[in-house]
Amino acid sequence: MTKLKTLLVDDNRPFLVLARHLLSECPEIEVIGEAADGFQAVESAARLKPDLIIMDLAMPGMGGLQATRLIKAQDDPPIIIIASHYDDPAHREFVAQVGAEGFVNKQQYETEVIEFVQRLIREQSNV
Numbered sequence: 001m002t003k004l005k006t007l008l009v010d011d012n013r014p015f016l017v018l019a020r021h022l023l024s025e026c027p028e029i030e031v032i033g034e035a036a037d038g039f040q041a042v043e044s045a046a047r048l049k050p051d052l053i054i055m056d057l058a059m060p061g062m063g064g065l066q067a068t069r070l071i072k073a074q075d076d077p078p079i080i081i082i083a084s085h086y087d088d089p090a091h092r093e094f095v096a097q098v099g100a101e102g103f104v105n106k107q108q109y110e111t112e113v114i115e116f117v118q119r120l121i122r123e124q125s126n127v
Contacts, residue, residue, distance in 0.1 A: 003030040004117060007048060009041040009055040009064070010034075010083070015106075019054065022110045028117050038062025038070075045071045050078045052120075054104075054113060057084035057091065065098050072099040081116060083109060 006029050010016050016034050023029045033048050035041040037059045045053060053071065055064040068080050081102040082095045095103045104112035 004028055004051045004120070005030055005032045005048070006052045006054060007031075007033045007035065007041070007044055007050040007078070009036075009038070009044075009053060009059075009067070011036050011056060011059040015056075019109065023113070026114055026117060028121055038064060038067030041067040042070045045078060046074055049076075052117070053078050053080045055080060055082055055100075057082050057086060057095070065094055068095075068098040068100050079120065081113065083113070 006023065008016055008019050008031055010019065013036075020031050020034070023031055029052070032050060033044050035044045039062050041053065041055060042062075055067060057064045064082050068082065071077055071080065080100040081104055082100045083104045083106050084091060085106050087105040092103050102116050104116065
């Protein structure tokens with residue numbers, strides 16, 4: 001089985017540790033890097049060439065929306081899921097406008113991310 005090379009982006013170090021731990025239980029995901037803000041996310045995406053980025057919405061310096069725009073402008077951009085506690089129609093619309101493929105509420109991170117990844121793999125295997 002091919003694993004999705006995944007970059008985790010969040011300014012909250014304890015959340016990154018938790019996310020890495022939760023995703024280690026998912027055989028379809030291989031975490032290949034972490035970034036603490038949007039600037040690092042853009043650089044890491046260009047250098048590591050992940051298949052998937054799971055990125056926080058609100059971070060100091062450059063947030064997830066601006067980073068997503070810049071990453072989506074790169075050659076062969078990865079799939080991006082934005083994760084946030086700000087779960088309302090306006091934030092979901094902003095996420096869609098910048099080209100992210102998904103949004104997950106951090107309160108349901110574990111189940112929503114795993115469901116998204118499994119759906120993505122099913123769709124790729126049908127291509």
